[in-house]
Amino acid sequence: MIRNQLLVCAGGACITSGEKSVKDVLVDELKKNGIEDEVQVIETGCMGACDLGPIVVVYPEGTFYQKVTVENAGLIVNEHLVKGRTVSELLYSEPTSEKKAQTSGDIPFYTRQVKRVLRNCGVIDPLSIEEYIARDGYFALGKALEMTPDDIIGVVLDSGLRGRGGAGFPTGLKWKATRAAQGSPKYVVCNGDEGDPGAFMDRSVLEGDPHSIIEAMAIAGYAIGAEQGYMYVRAEYPLAIERFEYAIGKAREYGFLGRNILGTSFSFDIEIRIGAGAFVCGEETALLRSIEGKRGTPSIKPPFPAQSGLWNKPTLINNVETYANIPQIITNGAEWFRSVGTAKSPGTKVFALAGMVQNTGLVEVPMGTTLRELVFDIGGGIPGGKKFKAAQTGGPSGGVITPDYLDMPIDYDTLKEIGTIMGSGGLIVLDETSCMVDVAKFYLGFTVDESCGKCTPCREGTRQMFHMMEQICDGKGKDGDIEKLTKLGKCIIDTSLCGLGQTAPNPVLSTIRFYEDEYRAHIYDKKCPAHVCKHLLTYSVTADKCVGCTACARQCSVHAITGEVKKVHVIDQSKCIKCGSCYEICRFGAIRKE
Amino acid sequence: MRMNLEDHLKENPELKKQFDALDAYIGELATPEGSLINVLHYAQEIFGYLPDEVLEFVSSRLNVPRSTVYGVVTFYHFFSRVPKGRHTVTVCLGTACYVRGGNAVYEKVMRTLGIKAGETTQDGRFSLDLVRCVGACGLAPVVVIDKDTYGRSTPEKVATLLNKYA
Numbered sequence: 001m002i003r004n005q006l007l008v009c010a011g012g013a014c015i016t017s018g019e020k021s022v023k024d025v026l027v028d029e030l031k032k033n034g035i036e037d038e039v040q041v042i043e044t045g046c047m048g049a050c051d052l053g054p055i056v057v058v059y060p061e062g063t064f065y066q067k068v069t070v071e072n073a074g075l076i077v078n079e080h081l082v083k084g085r086t087v088s089e090l091l092y093s094e095p096t097s098e099k100k101a102q103t104s105g106d107i108p109f110y111t112r113q114v115k116r117v118l119r120n121c122g123v124i125d126p127l128s129i130e131e132y133i134a135r136d137g138y139f140a141l142g143k144a145l146e147m148t149p150d151d152i153i154g155v156v157l158d159s160g161l162r163g164r165g166g167a168g169f170p171t172g173l174k175w176k177a178t179r180a181a182q183g184s185p186k187y188v189v190c191n192g193d194e195g196d197p198g199a200f201m202d203r204s205v206l207e208g209d210p211h212s213i214i215e216a217m218a219i220a221g222y223a224i225g226a227e228q229g230y231m232y233v234r235a236e237y238p239l240a241i242e243r244f245e246y247a248i249g250k251a252r253e254y255g256f257l258g259r260n261i262l263g264t265s266f267s268f269d270i271e272i273r274i275g276a277g278a279f280v281c282g283e284e285t286a287l288l289r290s291i292e293g294k295r296g297t298p299s300i301k302p303p304f305p306a307q308s309g310l311w312n313k314p315t316l317i318n319n320v321e322t323y324a325n326i327p328q329i330i331t332n333g334a335e336w337f338r339s340v341g342t343a344k345s346p347g348t349k350v351f352a353l354a355g356m357v358q359n360t361g362l363v364e365v366p367m368g369t370t371l372r373e374l375v376f377d378i379g380g381g382i383p384g385g386k387k388f389k390a391a392q393t394g395g396p397s398g399g400v401i402t403p404d405y406l407d408m409p410i411d412y413d414t415l416k417e418i419g420t421i422m423g424s425g426g427l428i429v430l431d432e433t434s435c436m437v438d439v440a441k442f443y444l445g446f447t448v449d450e451s452c453g454k455c456t457p458c459r460e461g462t463r464q465m466f467h468m469m470e471q472i473c474d475g476k477g478k479d480g481d482i483e484k485l486t487k488l489g490k491c492i493i494d495t496s497l498c499g500l501g502q503t504a505p506n507p508v509l510s511t512i513r514f515y516e517d518e519y520r521a522h523i524y525d526k527k528c529p530a531h532v533c534k535h536l537l538t539y540s541v542t543a544d545k546c547v548g549c550t551a552c553a554r555q556c557s558v559h560a561i562t563g564e565v566k567k568v569h570v571i572d573q574s575k576c577i578k579c580g581s582c583y584e585i586c587r588f589g590a591i592r593k594e
Numbered sequence: 595m596r597m598n599l600e601d602h603l604k605e606n607p608e609l610k611k612q613f614d615a616l617d618a619y620i621g622e623l624a625t626p627e628g629s630l631i632n633v634l635h636y637a638q639e640i641f642g643y644l645p646d647e648v649l650e651f652v653s654s655r656l657n658v659p660r661s662t663v664y665g666v667v668t669f670y671h672f673f674s675r676v677p678k679g680r681h682t683v684t685v686c687l688g689t690a691c692y693v694r695g696g697n698a699v700y701e702k703v704m705r706t707l708g709i710k711a712g713e714t715t716q717d718g719r720f721s722l723d724l725v726r727c728v729g730a731c732g733l734a735p736v737v738v739i740d741k742d743t744y745g746r747s748t749p750e751k752v753a754t755l756l757n758k759y760a
Binding site for chain 2: 016017
């Protein structure tokens with residue numbers, strides 16, 4: 001008889017924080033107490049609260065233990081399970097009130113979320129198809145196979161689901177077009193090339209609930225008339241690849257993939273294709289070339305993949321999070337799906353909350369949630385009492401949301417109006433220590449590296465813009481640079497071949513729009529207001545704080561610091577390379593950075 | 595060229611084993627069409643990198659022009675044309691890591707090892723790579739050494755981390 005279950009979060013962040021050894025300790029302690037048959041230890045997918053990891057939840061009580069270590073994991077067994085006493089020191093306590101939370105239902109990070117896409121993540125064992133089925137898994141596939149393909153597409157259309165990969169194209173229209181397209185065979189493709197640096201929701205779904213994607217792809221195959229699906233995952237996600245591969249095997253074993261699924265005439269199977277590190281492969285036409293084993297260069301649309309995709313055959317391509325919505329839409333209907341979210345962007349969206357925010361991790365909220373709710377209510381605000389400066393969405397294709405828009409409901413259209421995009425849902429919080437020019441330069445550097453080189457505006461244009469941004473950050477910015485950046489940026493947007501180039505200038509244009517004063521400070525005053533851009537900084541010694549310990553002088557690799565023991569040291573500005581190592585090493589806060 | 599490789603393999607049984615493994619993998623492919631990238635992944639796993647003779651072998655076994663194989667290898671960051679060190683240090687410079695000080699960590703690793711991204715130390719102990727996001731943003735900044743991921747890294751922690759790997 002199983003009396004308790006220990007759910008151990010085995011998401012990427014918890015594994016990094018030592019989840020494996022914590023789990024081993026739990027298993028050992030259960031054995032020592034002779035209760036290994038009464039208590040089941042289950043490794044689940046990501047529970048979302050990445051900075052609280054490793055997380056262990058005890059069921060049926062739902063007691064939520066956080067930051068569990070090898071040293072204190074034994075307490076969960078010896079105190080909670082053996083003696084029935086809650087281990088108070090491992091509970092989450094509210095930073096402001098210090099009130100202890102018993103279950104995840106007492107933690108604001110969780111209570112404000114609406115879990116649909118992530119409903120199984122952190123709840124079931126991703127390796128167990130039985131647990132997926134117990135949560136109504138594959139029910140939607142069974143229901144779909146009793147519907148006509150046109151009815152299925154009708155439901156997806158009515159739901160108003162829009163592509164979660166970033167552009168927000170209505171999913172039902174893609175399905176309809178692929179079904180209507182002439183040509184055979186047809187293919188179903190899942191885009192798991194989550195390349196936006198700062199987004200990791202697709203990874204979590206693939207690792208935490210792989211069967212939901214298999215089920216959705218099979219439904220899509222039936223709806224558009226395809227028998228073969230391809231799952232394209234980036235090589236940087238080995239665990240996702242491993243779990244998805246395992247899930248495919250199980251689905252075949254249970255007859256949810258393969259010939260004559262659930263006794264019908266419908267056959268469908270899925271093959272995994274692994275990326276090889278190219279951001280542009282997230283663009284659908286480039287991704288299709290990569291599945292074909294070629295260089296991942298995009299092509300002009302039209303023809304759209306729906307007409308001519310994989311091996312020039314009609315192909316349906318959707319992103320992981322989009323597919324993850326499908327089974328529940330089929331099961332619960334379009335009305336249910338529209339019950340949360342905004343009129344034009346129904347449903348939920350998963351955001352990857354990261355950067356300068358207290359609670360980092362994955363959060364799923366209704367579309368139309370405000371940035372204030374995301375950053376302050378769920379995210380717990382900015383650490384260290386610093387000031388919120390901006391949130392960046394859409395990664396290298398997006399822009400910034402400023403404090404003025406904290407109360408704007410976030411959906412595809414409102415973000416577009418202020419010059420950024422939803423993107424895949426990466427939400428990077430920036431505080432007063434972030435330099436907006438530097439952040440924009442960072443994104444541009446990314447697109448310069450990742451531009452495939454096929455079309456000139458993107459290949460050469462982004463490089464020129466990057467060069468200008470480098471000059472500005474190095475203190476060599478010139479009058480007229482802002483205007484040139486704006487003009488060139490608009491030109492690249494208008495003339496690039498694919499989505500990568502058409503959005504690459506966004507981070508620069510968006511930061512110029514809202515933070516032009518910071519650009520001007522860099523260009524005209526040769527100052528970086530956030531003290532980030534190295535070449536615009538001056539390091540000096542504050543005389544009354546310096547005790548003459550000589551640590552900085554010994555650390556300085558260019559011998560720019562001189563001074564005798566117990567006497568105030570001096571930095572020779574002509575020699576200083578502004579590496580900041582004196583600033584790092586000084587224990588007395590005597591090095592001033594400005 | 596093919597003859598040369600065969601002669602070469604006769605003298606080198608270790609290498610022959612590696613090529614045999616690759617040959618067997620290609621032989622078992624359900625659909626060789628479009629599998630070039632998967633084959634290259636596997637080859638890199640066996641050989642550690644993708645030297646000319648491996649590209650040539652893949653080209654003839656899959657019946658794909660060498661130019662195409664070369665084009666694919668050089669297009670994707672994941673494939674390496676030079677041998678890697680015993681350990682690969684990968685510093686993440688995704689956005690979350692960048693804004694939380696990933697660059698300082700990267701500079702510290704560079705200074706400590708004396709190499710830049712894409713290079714290998716002279717003693718063959720470490721290779722250094724940069725990556726844009728490993729998807730562990732909650733623990734930024736992140737350093738990955740071989741298959742171990744280290745979160746919340748700082749320049750101060752770099753030396754201790756590297757010392758774990760001989």
